[in-house]
Amino acid sequence: MSERPPKALRTDSGAPRTDAAVPRTDSGTPRPGSAVPRTDAGVPGADSKAPRPDAPGGFWAQATADPARTVLIAPGGEQWTAGRLHGDVNRLVHGLRAAGLRRGDAFAVVLPNGVEFLTAYLAATQAGFYLVPVNHHLVGPEIAWIVADSGARVLIAHARFGATAAAAADEAGLPASGRYAVGAVDGFRPYTALLDGQPATPPADRTLGWVMNYTSGTTGRPRGIRRPLPGTPPEETHLGGFLGIFGIRPFDGNVHLVCSPMYHTAVLQFAGASLHIGHRLVLMDGWTPEEMLRLIDTHACTHTHMVPTQFHRLLALPEEVRARYDVSSMRHAVHGAAPCPGQVKRAMIDWWGHCVEEYYAASEGGGAFATAEDWLKKPGTVGRAWPISELAVFDDDGNRLPPGEVGTVYMKMSTGGFSYHKDEAKTRKNRIGDFFTVGDLGLLDEDGYLFLRDRKIDMIISGGVNIYPAEVEAVLLGHPAVADAAVFGIPHADWGEEVKAVVEPAEGHTPGPELSAAILAHCERRLAGFKRPRSVDFIGAMPRDPNGKLYKRRLRDPYWEGRDRPV
Template identity: 35%
Template sequence: MRMIDYFDRGLRIAHDKPCMIEGDTQKTYAQVAARVNAIAALLIADGFAPGAHAAVLSGNAMVAFEAVLGILRADGVWAMANNRASTSENAYLFDLLDIDTLFVHSEVADRIVEFRAQCPNIRRYIALDRAFDEADFFLEDRLDADAPPVPQRRTGAVEELGFLANTGGTTGRSKGVMLTNGNWQALVSSLVASMPMTMPPVNMVAAPMTHAAGPLALASMALGGTVVILPKFEPGPVIDAIERHRVTYMFLPPTAIYMLLSHPGVRDADFSSLQYISYAGAPMSLDRLRQAIAVFGPVMNASFGQTEASMCVTAMPPHEHLNAAGDLAHPGSCGRPNLLSIVEIMDDDGHILPPGERGEIVVRGPLVMAGYYKNPQATAEVSTHGWHHTGDIGVRDEDGWFYVVDRKKDMIISGGFNVYPAEVEKALLAHDAVQDCAVVGIPDEKWGEAVIAFVEARPGHKPQEATLIAFAREALGAVKTPKRIEIVRQLPRTNAGKVSRAELRKPYWEEAGRKI
């Protein structure tokens, strides 16, 4: 099956039901399907070959989702692109991924000049939302609403390339991740298995569609679900949309959940429609997780995955979050392996470790990528011993619950002891005054590396360094406690919205004459 075949399933079972909602605009599956067919017909008439690569450079928007579906309907390969990335980073990725056609939103129209200079393989630039001079033409001016149904031009075999994602560049330049039709089938199947739904979901996209929220929205269409699109994450509009549209499902990173919990109106809102709030991408404070369950209800769904092993390698659905006493049953766990994944903990020599021992989380199964695009060396490096190596340090318990300790490359060695930043961050996040934080190691003559923390304050709080250090020491002991804590207005983040520890470390290590 091709990725577009999953949309077609939604079309068959919900053709006259709402497919997408954006502001006051609502389109049924039949209306979206007609427009998607017209986009695909335009692409084919313009010379877009079967299996050619196309990207959509836009924030959250209905027309962006339609363009993605149009690429898939034309039997092209969708390459995910992040409109919040720098022009140079996108130019690098578009050239690396052999992009043939690029749909561009007017908000980033000025970038096309540099793309034309750096990306010789891009054959066509299509203006997405309105006409502008930098593009070759405006999408709306070329659409034929009466275009006949486009033919299927690829087989849909499981090994065929379905879409291209990228690694985000947190450990160097981004790499293209090849995900096949089989990977997509495994992703949709795993999502449905871990989050059963008794009715078509109402899926809100408030996190960027350029990352996990986009594929998750497309997956919900296979169930005839409705996708409610917000231009960006803002606590107030998110709360209003949940109530207005009776949202049942949404994906949010922990930082966004913290912002929701800090909103003054959150405890007066009606969240009774919610069935699942999926969170992933970073460890979540246990205190905030308890607060989230108290505010939103027993709807929290944890998962672990990455671009190369998409999204839900492990899962802990809502009913497994709490024990009989109503407290967290598996505090800090990211769940157990889903039905289509084999997950283990491995040491550096390729030995599978028993419960309770820390090592690298490794994965096998149909969620694992086909490899890095045009980079066999990097593919081989993450595929040693017959497993996909995630780069995450973890541990599993006797009952098969997995716990992510930290990124392997972020570990700090201070005074000869291993200190995992996520463990320190977890302790600091338990303090009422801390909204978010990041912990890094910096050069130190005495300790080798000293542990320091950067803290964002919660609205209405003014945390003090001495107070936070004392609070952390009580939970962590002297070795792991930060030697220094800096209160910052805002933490630096990657294009994916994750806190960039590398950016925080950079000035300290450059001063010491090293780059890490």
């Protein structure tokens, strides 16, 4: 068992005293860099040679100063020191440059949570590359689109996803010289070929690179969120600074548990930021509720990023299983990505204490944050604007609305902009000045707390994953028996929502189980599993107005009768 960091101060009831543990500004927002009090026992590694929080550097400087410090517990329990990881990162930069990559170039990864994913992240961010993480649940054509659209010159895939990655590389026209695999994949060179023979010393001309995540929209095809590279050394950017928004301190005995796939924007951001400010990472490759509890207990994990579906499954464990593990080391269980039912959140706070915190944000940037106290004081809120962000609510005419009035929620960041790769029209769309929106409806109260009243138009959130109906509908309409189609979310006890398809059959096709099975098989060949409809219902004619607008709510609402739809 690894050495425990000091526990957060706790009340007699067992809930962390966040009024003490997270100093706040007068506005109630956690102050970036605010401290969690240390116990008399001190902080593990306090005598370490690693730079202190006020020193510049990030991971690379820490690894140089204290290469023997354990920074990573890989899936399966293997421990990695900073020096060992740093050496592989440097070798990968040299290897990618030898493969032809230059500053501003992109490379894609189809990888599970593991050392190779973090090595790719750290290599990109010190060599001026764009890392393109790809959801490994996607099918070949979906991955091919991202590889081709991003201009990735190299694809690194895991053998677990080898067949899909190979099909994607073929469709994207990626040359054999740009294909590398962790494990054996036909037509791919070994990943080790990028590292073998390369020096472990830092590369020359180190410059900040970044992650280029792909996010879908209601128009179907995913688009890359591309931020300009500043051309400065990575040490000049405080890469872990945003964790101060949540009151998470550098070093301070923190251990971050990565319990969701790192191809998700927020999951990789939290993991990378934690590494850069001196936290040890514990990686899960595949999440189960009891294993999460075991890892928290074993490694005294202090913070993690979660989605409400994980809360639901944790709470479903038998009481004797839940009582078997000590989770009192947890300081910040930050959740987002999907609405959390009130009864679920209250149950988690009762169990884990006031470490249960919530945020609202978009991959494009900007957001709000609510502590447990905020939420208990104002149930349903997703919090107030981050110190580096601003929130506003506008009506359909672009007028800023006063507190209490429902409109479209807009955000902006004070730390730079973004564009959608190869899509200037999408970049300009849905903006008012420097503010942008992802289409959510809500209101700000008189204290600046945000309450959401509806979600992105028609978007489905299943298990914390965004599913865009337009993409699924496009696939359905490609079947010759489908004249019209609508896709929306219906209740699911575990995932929150599941995908439902309603189909208007084409003339000459009879609705029924055989046609339903044929349509679902058609989707199976063209869509990732999480996007596929779980069932198909048939309708005589879609409810559309004379201009072709589909009244999707008329189709969706009957499935939600008598149930609280998460909004």
